Amino acid sequence: MAERVIPSPNTLVKYENPVLVTKYEIRSGDESRKPTMTADARRETEEILNTILPPREWEEEGQIWRQQVSTTPATRVDVVNLQEQLDMRLQQRQARExxxxxxxxxLYTQCFDEIIRQVTINCAERGLLLLRVRDEMKMTIEAFQALYCSSVAFGMRKALQAEQGRSDLYQEVEILKNQKLELEQQITDLKQRAEQADRRAxxxxxxxxxxxTEEITFLKKTNQQLKTQLEGIIAPKK
Structure with a gap:
């Protein structure tokens, strides 16, 4: 009877039961026997799986535990359960649609890794091809993320520059308003001075x-008096 695999609550990828890592591995007494083709193929599949999905290791109570991905082929029921688990976890963790x-x-990355695990067990070459697809998708997404972060940072810089520029424009407007008031005050003062100068002028x-006019009147009067005196002097001689 096959050993029951404990599902991991943190990932959709199916793993084997964790094993305690020891310095010397104890093997059954069949080292003298030559491995069969099935054993070689299974070992090769395990190596490929460990390359695609490296084993997880952690320390607990001073002991190191290791957990490798499961090498059990997936059935149709496993695929249906994977889909149900994906939908359930998307809902539980309130993922945006x-x-x-x-x-x-x-979650979708974990689901894709589980699909790669299932495909690799049946066909290692197909699993490796899917690995290339996964890595290319990951690289593309990271490039888009870097571009998004760069564009957000660029937008923030431009927004700050625009805000700073608007603040500078507001300050310049206030300065110009004050200058306008000073010039208007100067115009008012100059008008008052001009009016005062006109009045004085x-x-x-x-x-x-x-x-x-007074001088002319005085001169006319003096002239008339002199004329009268002259006429008075000249008249007796006649």
Whole structure:
């Protein structure tokens, strides 16, 4: 009877039961026997699986445990259960259905790894090809993520520059408004000075005209008096 595999609660990939890592591995007393073709193929499949999905190791109570991916072929029921587990975990972890979602990406990555494990057991070459597809998709997604982060950073820089530029423009507008008020005040002062100068000039002109008129009147009067005196002097001689 096959050994029951304990499913991991943290991943959709099926793993073997964890084993305690020891310094010397104890083998059954069949070292003298030559491995069969089936054993060689199984060992090769295990090596390929360990390359694609490396074993997990952790330390617990001073002991190191290792857990390798399962080499048990998958059935149709396993595929159906995988789909149900994927849907259930997407719902449990509240993954977003659209847009960028790290949770959804993580679960779909685990699902794809499990599919690669299932395919590799039946055909190692097909599993390796799927591995290339997975790595290419991962590289493409990372490139898009880097581009997205770069564009977000660029947008933030431009937004900060625009905000700083707007703040500078507001300051410049305030400076220009103050300059406008100062110039308007200067215009008002100059107008007042001009009006005062015009009034003083008009008053001066009126004073000069009055003085000139008085002088003319005085001269006319003096001239008339002299004329009368001259006529009085000349008249008796006749």
């Amino acid at each position: 659209t847009g960028i979602c790290p949770v959804r990406r993580e 008009a008053e001066t002109r009126l004073a000069e005209e009055r003085k000139h």
